[in-house]
Amino acid sequence: MSLAEQDDALIRAALEGSARSWDQLVRRHETQVYNFSLRLTGNPADALDLMQEVFLGVYRNLHRFRGESQFSTWLFRIAHNKAIDMARRRPSSTSLESALEDAGDLIEARWQQLDDVPEQDPQALLDERQRNALLLAQMAALPLEQRLVVELKVFQSLTFEEIAELQDISANTAKTRFYTALRRLKALMEQDHGM
Amino acid sequence: MACERTATLVADHFDDTLVPLQREALDQHARHCADCAQALDEARQTHAHLRTWQPQRVPAWSRPALPSAPQKRSRLRWAWWQWAPLAVSCVLALAVVLNVQISTGSQGMAIRFGASSTPDTAQLEARLAAFDAQYQAALQTLTQTLMQQQATDNARLMEAVIDSVVEQFGDSTARSLEQVIAYFESQREQDLQLLQASYQQLADSDYATIRSVEQLAMLVQGGQP
Ligand SMILES: [Zn+2]
Numbered sequence: 001m002s003l004a005e006q007d008d009a010l011i012r013a014a015l016e017g018s019a020r021s022w023d024q025l026v027r028r029h030e031t032q033v034y035n036f037s038l039r040l041t042g043n044p045a046d047a048l049d050l051m052q053e054v055f056l057g058v059y060r061n062l063h064r065f066r067g068e069s070q071f072s073t074w075l076f077r078i079a080h081n082k083a084i085d086m087a088r089r090r091p092s093s094t095s096l097e098s099a100l101e102d103a104g105d106l107i108e109a110r111w112q113q114l115d116d117v118p119e120q121d122p123q124a125l126l127d128e129r130q131r132n133a134l135l136l137a138q139m140a141a142l143p144l145e146q147r148l149v150v151e152l153k154v155f156q157s158l159t160f161e162e163i164a165e166l167q168d169i170s171a172n173t174a175k176t177r178f179y180t181a182l183r184r185l186k187a188l189m190e191q192d193h194g195m
Numbered sequence: 196m197a198c199e200r201t202a203t204l205v206a207d208h209f210d211d212t213l214v215p216l217q218r219e220a221l222d223q224h225a226r227h228c229a230d231c232a233q234a235l236d237e238a239r240q241t242h243a244h245l246r247t248w249q250p251q252r253v254p255a256w257s258r259p260a261l262p263s264a265p266q267k268r269s270r271l272r273w274a275w276w277q278w279a280p281l282a283v284s285c286v287l288a289l290a291v292v293l294n295v296q297i298s299t300g301s302q303g304m305a306i307r308f309g310a311s312s313t314p315d316t317a318q319l320e321a322r323l324a325a326f327d328a329q330y331q332a333a334l335q336t337l338t339q340t341l342m343q344q345q346a347t348d349n350a351r352l353m354e355a356v357i358d359s360v361v362e363q364f365g366d367s368t369a370r371s372l373e374q375v376i377a378y379f380e381s382q383r384e385q386d387l388q389l390l391q392a393s394y395q396q397l398a399d400s401d402y403a404t405i406r407s408v409e410q411l412a413m414l415v416q417g418g419q420p
Contacts (some may be wrong), residue, residue: 014261017261018261019260019261022260022261023258023260023261026258026259027258030253030256030258031250031252031253034251034253035248035250035251038251039248044254048254048256051253051256052256052257052259055258055259056259059259059261128249131247131248131249132248132249132251135244135245135247135248150245153209154209154242154245154246155245155248157211159210159211159212160206160210161212172203174206175202175203175206175207176202176203176206178205178206178209179201179202179203179205179206179234179238180202182205182237182238182241182242183237185241185244185245186237186238186240186241189241189244
């Protein structure tokens, strides 16, 4: 059974009332949704809120899922809309500085969490911490619509046509947004470590 | 950027759906356009930088649980309420069409099909009046049951909401809890009104159908509609 077929089976069982299948379905996708949420919100507290809303949205609309697309595609359509809803409700308070700070806290927490794992290479972990914190801060400096295009293109591998449909814009506008975002990120990267 | 194609060209470079011919045309342009060549080079670096993201482990969080009464089951539970008036109507319609005669006498209950030996309009009028009364009574009972059911559901759902909120945020969030409950109540109120309205509508449309079936039956029997 393919991953998509497994998803379909879990969805059917969840709709029949199987709490265990629903739980499994959430666990299968939560890492992807959490990382998506983290890159979009810039901090773990908001990321958890967004993830919560995404899965509640999935639950409420599960009976409408017709299997025409893959569940993960459908899931990220909901995630995309929830991310926009959330940004509208909470006008951007995340400055570059606070995003960096939050990211630092996150990485610190993770660092402590991983202290007990001896087989990890500390140097590799340190790089990972710095890289992710920096990326979060740089992503946070983008306007939401650009951040979403970058997220959907670079991390979710959507086509520009799919992104255009989600954002209700033309494919060309999606491409321009993507290019503008990359240029902005490039400038921030140079600022951060003289690339 | 001086070249007007740069934005599209860079974006297309990261488009996996590009066919080989398109990709070749893209590369061809970049080989001869310094603007695009530089932009493409920088974009590749930025893209590679973004891809260094290391997936974060999900912190402990309370996964939204599937409520004990799942959507599908609760919809099924409503189903028989919705169809009950139709079922009642169908039985009555069948009785009218087949001209079923139920009489209770000293020999017990007797059921007879077909036209009675002396069909008259007064008898049909009487039966229609009885049908009206039965229908109204059945509808009233169903509506009451529906409302009681709704009240029970309200209470049960409210408990579930309170439990989950308290579990998540502790008792200290009494204020936000009140807001949640107020919102919840207004939503349920709207739901209830909507449900009752559509229920009434459904029942009415069944009733209208059934009356026309009766009139047809009377015409067939040679009575007056
Ligand atoms: Zn060019």
